[in-house]
Amino acid sequence: MGDCPGSALVPPGRAARCPVDITLAVLGGRWTPLVLREFLRRGEATSSELSAALPALSDKVLSERLAQLTAAGVIERHRSASWxxxxRYTLTGQGRALEPVVHxxxxxxxxxRDAPG
Structure with a gap:
């Protein structure tokens, strides 16, 4: 699998060059793939809807994951002008492109899970 540097993990603050590192940077962190899975199922969601779908996930971690996925361009944040x-968060094209990875x-x-032993 191609031209990844010998030291695959990139120190914080440095840009990843290896495609696997780039993908892991987006999906990294506990709960991130499951939050993304919910967006792939729904297309859009509020934090309350995500909390209901992932009840063991704390509000703090959910907020961190939403910020992470937004910064990565996987979801977009839309704030209403109403009172x-x-x-509401919506899945982007880049987020939809991660569907085969999650699948x-x-x-x-x-x-x-189904393997014997």
Whole structure:
């Protein structure tokens, strides 16, 4: 798999060059793939909807993951002009492009879960 540098992990603050590192930077962190899975199912969601779908996920971590995915261009944040204001997040084209990655993770995990022993 190509031209990844020998030291695959990139120190904080430095740009990743290896495609695997770039993908891991977006999907990194506990809960991130599951938050993304919810967006792939729904296309859009509020933080309340995500909290209901992932009840073991704390509000603090959910906020961090939403900020991470927004900064990576995977989702977009939309704030209403109404009162009280509400925020809705929508999946971007870059986010939709991660669907085969998450699907592969699902299939790999299913095979491991169902494997004897």
């Amino acid at each position: 009280p204001p509400w925020v 592969s993770m699902w299939e790999w995990g299913t095979a491991r």
